[in-house]
Amino acid sequence: MKKTTTILLIAGIGMTKISAQIGVNTSNPQTAFHVDGAKDNPATGAPTAAQQTNDVAVTQQGRLGVGTIAPTNSLEVDSRVASTSGVKMTRLPNASVLATDANGNVISGVTEDAGVSVTKLRLAVATPSLVLNSASNNYSFRYNSTSTGGTWQIRINNGATRQFNIWDTEYNGQAGTGVSDTVWQLRTVKNLTPGTWTALDDNIAGGANEYNVYHVYDLSVGTILRLTVTLSSVSGIRESMILEEF
Missing domain, CATH: 2.60.40 (Immunoglobulin-like)
Structure with a gap:
């Protein structure tokens, strides 16, 4: 019984360590959940800005970063291309004005009742x-x-x-x-x-x-x-x- 308890304790410690930072395609996760899409991140240290281009990260604060492992807001997308947002809305083309409805959903602002x-x-x-x-x-x-x-x-x-x-x-x-x-x-x-x-x-x-x-x-x-x-x-x-x- 004592042996079994010791094994479970060790396993529990190991699981806690693994769940603290989870990496996909990387053995060197930098955040709570870190995906290295191109598998080009270094084995040690932080990835460069170029290497982060294909990364997706969830921080300990619950922030989601796409193209960055250090998002400063709930959602941050870094396309790494000047004047390009990196965000595409497939089902909302040609909406030169965006707005939100009463529930906070992003909608096209190009409607007759959306104002000016x-x-x-x-x-x-x-x-x-x-x-x-x-x-x-x-x-x-x-x-x-x-x-x-x-x-x-x-x-x-x-x-x-x-x-x-x-x-x-x-x-x-x-x-x-x-x-x-x-x-x-x-x-x-x-x-x-x-x-x-x-x-x-x-x-x-x-x-x-x-x-x-x-x-x-x-x-x-x-x-x-x-x-x-x-x-x-x-x-x-x-x-x-x-x-x-x-």
């Missing part, structure tokens, strides 16, 4: 190749010239030809410089065809210091777009766009 989504183009050299898409990707906007004298344009990217109400308020000039300030307004009703660039209105962006605010209403689906645009004469003609989708 904003996309923007910072001050850049004016060119028709600079296209700003709405968060839903249903609408696109651009300035169609490399100099003054162009128009701000819209393209709808889905659905059928439908009617839009478009309000434009333009501010031109610069106060305190002796240049006459001008405020100009226009309401336009247009039928837009998918895939076709169309001027938001017939107003030519003729000045090098113009500020326009467009309110665009898609009457068929109820979407409201507010496009704020500027042309600036700083270092040549530059454009900027801020697009809000409601």
Whole structure:
């Protein structure tokens, strides 16, 4: 009986040691549970950043690290590639806006009741190749010239030809410089065809210091777009766009 008790005690101590740190594909686990996917970790010491790329680790604090053995949050993913998250949601493609529902689940924020989504183009050299898409990707906007004298344009990217109400308020000039300030307004009703660039209105962006605010209403689906645009004469003609989708 005494011999049996001693054997069980030794076995229990051994099991405690094993369960303290478990390694898969490595005899040198660094955390409570450590998987070395490529079996490239060293026999002693901590793996390098490159070796951790294929590792998955669960720390004693219950944190999960993918690509890192030292996660600083409940979940940390390190792709080791700049500007790449390393996270993929296979069943949630093309969701340019993410949100959470009442239960904390991650969902697409591209819904009509999710509030406002904003996309923007910072001050850049004016060119028709600079296209700003709405968060839903249903609408696109651009300035169609490399100099003054162009128009701000819209393209709808889905659905059928439908009617839009478009309000434009333009501010031109610069106060305190002796240049006459001008405020100009226009309401336009247009039928837009998918895939076709169309001027938001017939107003030519003729000045090098113009500020326009467009309110665009898609009457068929109820979407409201507010496009704020500027042309600036700083270092040549530059454009900027801020697009809000409601």
